Amino acid sequence: MSKHFVPIVARNDETQEFELQEDALRSVLLSSEVGDKPVCVVAVAGAFKTGKNVLVDFLVQYCNHKGSPNWLDEVPRPPPKWEIDEVPGIYISKQPFLLAKSTGEESMATCSYKLIQLRENSTSLLALALLASSVTVYNLMIDISDKNLEDLHISSRYAVLAGSWNHGRPAFQVRTRLTCSKIVGGD
Known part of the structure; x- marks a missing residue:
């Protein structure tokens, strides 16, 4: 894996089922750096060998430069390296990034990373x-x-179904989905 990321959902070697790694999740989200600041978790999802590492590297670069308008022009820090190609489960950055919201309020962002290895578990x-x-x-x-x-x-x-179990109260976060697909052919 990577020394920069920890698994928050990992496959149990004995049962082959995915399990929540609560201690790993707590180590990031309950750290003193985060405190009671709002947290934004960005998940990058997709199948094996679809460019998720590249996208996560760009997100980490952006967060390392604290959203500077010229972040692409600045000298990049080396991206986190993955020791293996297949990373089944959901991983989250050990280091939360402190960013300013448009209101000026500070919030924490963390990049989570997911790679689907087994078709039957992808959904x-x-x-x-x-x-x-x-x-x-x-x-x-x-x-x-x-x-x-x-x-x-x-x-x-x-x-949506899981969110409806909230007894009419708003969800604890606002969800946004973005689907990226490489444009093939055309002008």
Whole structure:
């Protein structure tokens, strides 16, 4: 994995089921750096080898430069390196980033990272990412397939259903979905 990220949902080697890693989640979100500041969790989701690392690297660069308008022109810090290509589960950055909201209030942002390894678990992991994040980027390498649309539909319905269990109170976060797909051909 990476020394910069910790698993918050990982596969149990014995049962092959995914389990919440509460201690890892607490270590980031209950740290003294975060305190009682609002938190924005950005999830990057997608299948194996679809460019999630590249997108996460850009998000980390942006956060490291605290949203500077010229962040792409500045000397980049080396991105976190992953020791293996396949990272099943949901990972979150150990280091939260302190950013200013448009109101001037400080908030914490953390980049969470998800890679789906097993087809039968992809919808469940995507639903968990939708529930746990403020913004979810569903990254695709090629055109959107029927399977991608099915995963988005089922996981979105699951997230809405889970949110409805809140007894009419607003959800604890506002969710935004962004689907990125490489543009192939055309002008």
